[in-house]
Amino acid sequence: MARRAMDQIARLRATSSGSAGQLQLPCLPAEAARPRHALVTLQREARVTAMDRFHSVPITTGANPGREALAISWLKPFGMLGLSLYNFVMRILTLGIYHFWGKTEVRRRVWSAIRVNGEPLEYTGTGRELFLGFLLILWGVLVPVMLLSLGMALLLGPGTTAFGAFQVLLYAGFMLLTGIAIHRAQRFRLSRTRWRGIRAGLDGSSWTYGWTYFWTLLTLPLTLGWSAPWRSTKLQRLMTRDMRFGTQHFTFSASSKPLYKPFALYWVAMAAAAIGFLAIVAGSGAAYSTLMQAKIDENGGNPVDLDTAEIAGLVLTIYLALFVGGLLYVVLSAWYRAATMRHFARHTHLEGAGFESTVSARGLLWIALTNYAILIFGATLVTLVAGGAAYAALPLLADPAMAGLDEENFGRAASAISVILGFVLVLSLGMLLPITQARSTGYLIRNLSVIGSLDMASIAAGAEPTSKRGEGLAQAFDIDAL
Amino acid sequence: MPYDTEGPRFDGRFSDGQTAAAHNVRVAFHERGLVILRDGEEQLIWPYGALATAEPLSTHAVDALVSYRYQPGASLFVPSGGFARRLAELAPHLTTSAARRRAATPWLWAAAGVVVIGIAISAMQLSPARTIASMMPDNVRNALGERTIRAMTEGRKVCETPAGLRAVDTLSHRLTGAVPTGNRFQITVVDWGLVNAFATPGNRIVLTRGLIAKAGGPDEVAGVLAHEMGHGIELHPETGIVRSIGLAAAVELMLGGGGTVGNLGAMLLQLSYSRQAEREADERALDMLRGAGISANGIADFFRRIEGLSAGSNEGDGGGGVTGMLSTHPATADRLRRIAAAPRYPSTPALSPADWQAMKTMCGTPAGE
Numbered sequence: 087m088a089r090r091a092m093d094q095i096a097r098l099r100a101t102s103s104g105s106a107g108q109l110q111l112p113c114l115p116a117e118a119a120r121p122r123h124a125l126v127t128l129q130r131e132a133r134v135t136a137m138d139r140f141h142s143v144p145i146t147t148g149a150n151p152g153r154e155a156l157a158i159s160w161l162k163p164f165g166m167l168g169l170s171l172y173n174f175v176m177r178i179l180t181l182g183i184y185h186f187w188g189k190t191e192v193r194r195r196v197w198s199a200i201r202v203n204g205e206p207l208e209y210t211g212t213g214r215e216l217f218l219g220f221l222l223i224l225w226g227v228l229v230p231v232m233l234l235s236l237g238m239a240l241l242l243g244p245g246t247t248a249f250g251a252f253q254v255l256l257y258a259g260f261m262l263l264t265g266i267a268i269h270r271a272q273r274f275r276l277s278r279t280r281w282r283g284i285r286a287g288l289d290g291s292s293w294t295y296g297w298t299y300f301w302t303l304l305t306l307p308l309t310l311g312w313s314a315p316w317r318s319t320k321l322q323r324l325m326t327r328d329m330r331f332g333t334q335h336f337t338f339s340a341s342s343k344p345l346y347k348p349f350a351l352y353w354v355a356m357a358a359a360a361i362g363f364l365a366i367v368a369g370s371g372a373a374y375s376t377l378m379q380a381k382i383d384e385n386g387g388n389p390v391d392l393d394t395a396e397i398a399g400l401v402l403t404i405y406l407a408l409f410v411g412g413l414l415y416v417v418l419s420a421w422y423r424a425a426t427m428r429h430f431a432r433h434t435h436l437e438g439a440g441f442e443s444t445v446s447a448r449g450l451l452w453i454a455l456t457n458y459a460i461l462i463f464g465a466t467l468v469t470l471v472a473g474g475a476a477y478a479a480l481p482l483l484a485d486p487a488m489a490g491l492d493e494e495n496f497g498r499a500a501s502a503i504s505v506i507l508g509f510v511l512v513l514s515l516g517m518l519l520p521i522t523q524a525r526s527t528g529y530l531i532r533n534l535s536v537i538g539s540l541d542m543a544s545i546a547a548g549a550e551p552t553s554k555r556g557e558g559l560a561q562a563f564d565i566d567a568l
Numbered sequence: 569m570p571y572d573t574e575g576p577r578f579d580g581r582f583s584d585g586q587t588a589a590a591h592n593v594r595v596a597f598h599e600r601g602l603v604i605l606r607d608g609e610e611q612l613i614w615p616y617g618a619l620a621t622a623e624p625l626s627t628h629a630v631d632a633l634v635s636y637r638y639q640p641g642a643s644l645f646v647p648s649g650g651f652a653r654r655l656a657e658l659a660p661h662l663t664t665s666a667a668r669r670r671a672a673t674p675w676l677w678a679a680a681g682v683v684v685i686g687i688a689i690s691a692m693q694l695s696p697a698r699t700i701a702s703m704m705p706d707n708v709r710n711a712l713g714e715r716t717i718r719a720m721t722e723g724r725k726v727c728e729t730p731a732g733l734r735a736v737d738t739l740s741h742r743l744t745g746a747v748p749t750g751n752r753f754q755i756t757v758v759d760w761g762l763v764n765a766f767a768t769p770g771n772r773i774v775l776t777r778g779l780i781a782k783a784g785g786p787d788e789v790a791g792v793l794a795h796e797m798g799h800g801i802e803l804h805p806e807t808g809i810v811r812s813i814g815l816a817a818a819v820e821l822m823l824g825g826g827g828t829v830g831n832l833g834a835m836l837l838q839l840s841y842s843r844q845a846e847r848e849a850d851e852r853a854l855d856m857l858r859g860a861g862i863s864a865n866g867i868a869d870f871f872r873r874i875e876g877l878s879a880g881s882n883e884g885d886g887g888g889g890v891t892g893m894l895s896t897h898p899a900t901a902d903r904l905r906r907i908a909a910a911p912r913y914p915s916t917p918a919l920s921p922a923d924w925q926a927m928k929t930m931c932g933t934p935a936g937e
């Protein structure tokens with residue numbers, strides 16, 4: 087922590103010629119009754135005081151009246167574990183609906199942890215907006231699409247060429263919608279982000295972005311992935327130029343050329359990993375079919391059904407392979423992703439202010455891997471507790487002396503318990519998401535600084551947001567970044 | 569008009585929301601609201617009831633970012649935990665617990681309502697899936713059945729020697745003619761080693777060569793057939809499809825994916841009926857068998873026989889899995905007891921010896937060898 091504070095100070099000295107803060111922070115009032123966690127709060131206040139003293143930059147500097155240097159900092163939010171557990175329990179009790187309100191509270195805390203010149207960002211979105219957005223997508227997109235594909239399956243017959251063509255069209259449509267959803271979600275979040283009462287925003291058409299996202303996606307297989315740096319630069323340019331703070335637009339000047347060196351390394355590593363991976367898959371596939379053929383021969387040439395243990399083994403193997411593949415991607419892409427972030431930040435400007443990111447591959451990897459560990463730990467804990475409780479409850483139900491259930495009702499109670507258990511387990515993977523989201527955001531923010539200054543008086547408030555419908559599209563497609 | 573304020577004053581930063589500039593101010597608590605003292609400008613008073621904060625105020629708060637409903641855009645930042653706690657006392661709607669209560673209360677009631685309705689539906693033995701199934705028009709049921717049969721018979725021979733078909737028809741008419749439900753069934757025999765029988769939507773039934781081969785006589789086939797007809801009359805296949813489509817839809821919605829509901833035939837193959845459905849089908853079957861004057865022992869004999877087969881080793885007799893029938897139609901002790909308890913009546917064999925022979929050989933090779 088001390089080192090972080092020193093970094094902040096050094097960065098400020100480098101970027102601003104301002105003197106120490108004019109804002110005199112009040113001493114802690116001498117209150118008779120301190121709250122329960124007084125010590126923690128005191129420590130935290132002491133730290134905030136120290137940080138704010140350096141962050142509160144004078145309103146005017148001698149040379150440029152009205153210009154302020156900017157210092158970005160992260161004030162670790164307090165009580166994210168408690169919030170995670172509370173949201174988890176409430177999501178279960180409200181059959182999932184509280185999700186949107188829980189998410190909103192997490193965002194309010196994470197946004198407030200981001201400080202610019204000591205003053206927090208503000209998230210003004212509401213749970214109701216997210217919920218309505220979700221309903222819109224559910225009934226406006228997902229349900230009609232499902233009914234349509236059901237109708238097509240009945241009309242054309244599954245497995246026919248016509249139905250295959252329909253499915254290809256459907257997936258293409260979803261790809262197009264994905265790009266639109268990314269842009270819409272970004273617009274929603276930015277338009278509900280304020281600093282000093284000034285709203286950020288995103289102009290431009292999400293259809294333009296969605297279309298670009300879609301057709302550049304098609305270039306990836308055609309170029310064996312080599313269009314990826316060009317594509318992400320193009321998309322980032324579109325997005326950044328649409329972004330504004332108040333009336334002030336962001337600008338973006340990066341070319342994709344410097345990204346090709348880290349990308350080449352990444353591509354070679356991924357290709358090697360993919361070949362190794364495919365070899366293993368092919369090997370185990372061959373072993374599996376040999377085994378099956380032996381069984382079929384044993385059974386006099388008739389096809390055999392897999393028993394439950396064999397199916398479970400197969401499913402487990404597939405999940406393990408997916409997990410290992412995902413892990414390989416995260417590890418091997420870390421250098422390229424870090425280079426991309428630094429490159430994009432360096433070429434993003436807001437009036438007289440430029441950005442500088444110091445994220446590193448090691449840092450990204452550390453955050454990603456520890457976040458996985460945290461999520462898995464949470465899910466395991468819930469599985470053990472909930473599974474143990476269900477295991478303890480079943481004999482009680484079965485015992486006629488205790489509950490007096492006959493065979494039929496026992497079956498019913500058992501299936502009700504398993505449904506509840508399944509619901510709890512599905513939610514458990516996301517239980518500690520607030521913690522991991524705060525950690526990821528904190529890492530990015532701690533590694534972000536601003537070079538130059540901003541003419542605050544010239545940045546006026548923009549128009550009020552028009553979209554009231556939340557970011558249901560993004561939620562429905564689960565590409566919500568934060 | 570200046571307000572007199574007592575108590576501590578706090579330093580803060582005020583932005584008017586017009587530009588991103590901020591000004592240093594002093595802030596004090598007044599009984600009517602928050603008083604903001606600005607250098608060289610009129611002081612502001614923000615009544616507590618119309619305040620909002622960027623994050624809900626907790627006891628750990630170290631600062632507060634306050635806004636006021638009637639001055640949109642304006643914001644006041646006070647970096648003091650003492651200020652935040654005093655504000656929480658004067659404006660309790662800003663606290664974490666108040667915000668959470670506001671958000672959660674209506675949904676907790678709604679969830680409780682849903683649970684109560686769910687329990688009521690299951691207690692009253694209502695089945696929404698069955699209601700939907702009974703509303704299915706006949707052409708949809710027929711289309712579903714045809715699709716399912718096609719999926720099951722794909723790559724397999726359909727057995728259709730004229731004598732065999734006639735025997736199947738005779739048995740089917742004898743059973744359906746005995747009860748007033750008016751259902752007419754279309755029965756397909758498939759050259760398949762698996763011991764199983766399926767009812768599909770649209771009053772269609774599939775019998776396998778393995779089943780006919782394993783049966784000890786025509787009464788046993790008649791019992792199985794009557795049982796499957798019972799499923800058909802009770803619309804169990806239709807109900808099962810509605811339920812699986814509903815489940816698949818729910819899963820797809822939860823996962824947020826947009827794929828399609830997969831192969832319906834495969835879906836039906838994996839359906840297994842509930843105990844209640846089995847009991848209903850058995851009751852229908854017993855009615856039919858009694859009306860047709862066919863012994864009810866056949867069905868019990870058949871289940872006992874294949875249960876014995878699956879308990880003993882599967883001695884590579886080319887019969888395929890005998891567990892198929894048991895997994896889709898669990899033969900519980902309870903079921904066998906009910907069948908055995910049915911009243912006796914005079915009965916004749918389900919098929920003549922010639923017809924039975926025709927059925928046994930309708931898949932080409934003399935079955936059962």
Ligand SMILES: [Zn+2]
Nearest residue numbers: 841846849897
């Ligand atoms: Zn059955």
